[in-house]
Amino acid sequence: MxxxxxxxxxxxxxxxxxxxxxxxxxxxxxxxxxxxxxxxxxxxxxxxxxxxxxxxxxxxxxxxxxxxxxxxxxxxxxxxxxxxxxxxxxxxxxxxxxxxxxxxxxxxxxxxxxxxxxxxxxxxxxxxxxxxxxxxALPFNTAESEASLMQPNAEYKKLAAALAALDPPRKHYLQYLSTREANGDMWHPSQGLHQFLRAFFHVKSADWSGNKPHPLKARTAMELAQMPTYYIMDHGKTMAETVAPFEPSAAEVQGREWLTEPELGVYTEEYGRTGFQGGLQAYRVHADPHLxxxxxxxxxxxxxxxxxxxxxxxxxxxxxxxxxxxxxxxxxxxxxxxxxxxxxxxxxxxxxxxxxxxxxxxxxxxxxxxxxxxxxxx
Incomplete structure (x- = not known):
């Protein structure tokens, strides 16, 4: 220390x-x-x-x-x-x-x-x-225009609305992580903290065959919706609910050398003690233009x-x-x-x-x- x-x-x-x-x-x-x-x-x-x-x-x-x-x-x-x-x-x-x-x-x-x-x-x-x-960037050459009066988070709100209008409706993971409910959803999920973390680490790793990333053309709802649901979530679902279907099998876990069960247990113990809010605070700052x-x-x-x-x-x-x-x-x-x-x-x-x-x-x-x-x- x-x-x-x-x-x-x-x-x-x-x-x-x-x-x-x-x-x-x-x-x-x-x-x-x-x-x-x-x-x-x-x-x-x-x-x-x-x-x-x-x-x-x-x-x-x-x-x-x-x-x-x-x-x-x-x-x-x-x-x-x-x-x-x-x-x-x-x-x-x-x-x-x-x-x-x-x-x-x-x-x-x-x-x-x-x-x-x-x-x-x-x-x-x-x-x-x-x-x-x-x-x-600082707004440039706006002294005699109304651009300086625009809401700094207008684009963020517009994107959130466009994602919600998709079929099925979606939401950006940053939007979710900034909510009051996110910490409790992940800290006390129905499948248990250990299983949530196991699924979360798995689905964002090379071990999950569904990860086929490629560049996106623009920051639009249609383009972003090409990403997996752990990034562009189904509207109304928590992160724990989002990753639960992708929990690896017992055989997959047993064969994994980079995150063994005892190693994952360290994460379970630490986050079980602290929750996730400390880490989530930085995402809330990131989402707030004033901060x-x-x-x-x-x-x-x-x-x-x-x-x-x-x-x-x-x-x-x-x-x-x-x-x-x-x-x-x-x-x-x-x-x-x-x-x-x-x-x-x-x-x-x-x-x-x-x-x-x-x-x-x-x-x-x-x-x-x-x-x-x-x-x-x-």
Missing amino acids: IHGVNGLDVHILEAGYERPGRPLALLLHGFPDLAYGWRHLIPILADAGYHVVAPDQRGYGRTTGWVNGYDAPLESFSLLTMTRDAIGLVSALGHRHTAMLVGHDFGSPVAAYCALARPDVFPSVVLMSAPFPGPP NAELRLFSGKTIDVPSLFIGGKSDWATYSAPGAIDLMKAKATTRMAGIELIDGAGHWIQQEQPVGLSRLLIAFVKEVRRSDPSSGVP
Whole structure:
């Protein structure tokens, strides 16, 4: 436990700390994950010479100092607050900067803003599963027009209405995750928490044959409805009800090495204790334009440190925000090394294919160091 990090006591998993002076690899998880999600990757990176640290992020696991509950203040779960969490943790660990910063799922935008705001502390960044389209833009040349009077969430409401008008009616998973009911639905589902998590991890992995992701043409209801129901849900269904039909068989579970029953039991125990609301708070911030207004401080800025995007070939997250990956390459970054999609991986890349992931990460950092000795990457 690392105390006094931006108001938090941060629970971490780490390896490679026995030798002082090792370069720091910081791994940021997403939802509904934990530091434990990096368990297969941590020893590989430590063997490669890194001091590897994976925290339970704000709102998750055994990290404390945040207020649990739907009615807790949302400001403390903003992206910039979690960026300060990461900076504070690096400093508390006795490092001036990272050699490797990796963010997965909701950890990806946190890592992106780390690199955007403090390139001196985070001299390279790897984004996993969630492409970064850049910070929100400020309205331009609106002084004498009525565009500035438009509701900032008008497009969001219009899309929600279009999804609801489909046959059968649908809803975006972000819309669901922002509701008061979402935490209870997932925390106390009829099939039990363990079985819900088993089905959720399965259906978003390469093990489920229904994952055949491809780019979507536009952010329209008809295009988005091509995604599986765990992204574009049937209207009126909870997430637990949505994934229940896809629960793997006993034989499939027994043959799974990347998430055994005892390993899943860690997730069941932790989320059984905390519920999901801490992680859901960040989604509620994401859905509220007023709470995201502070991100416009970075409007027009790009990630100028070396960057890499890694996805799973069977992961819809790469394309779930249509156009985001193109914006990331063309506008949001200036030194992107490439887009890597790993075979045999769905959404849980670091669990499903940790060896392949480690090769990409280590090669990327070595290339950063070789091509730019002044980059700050040791």
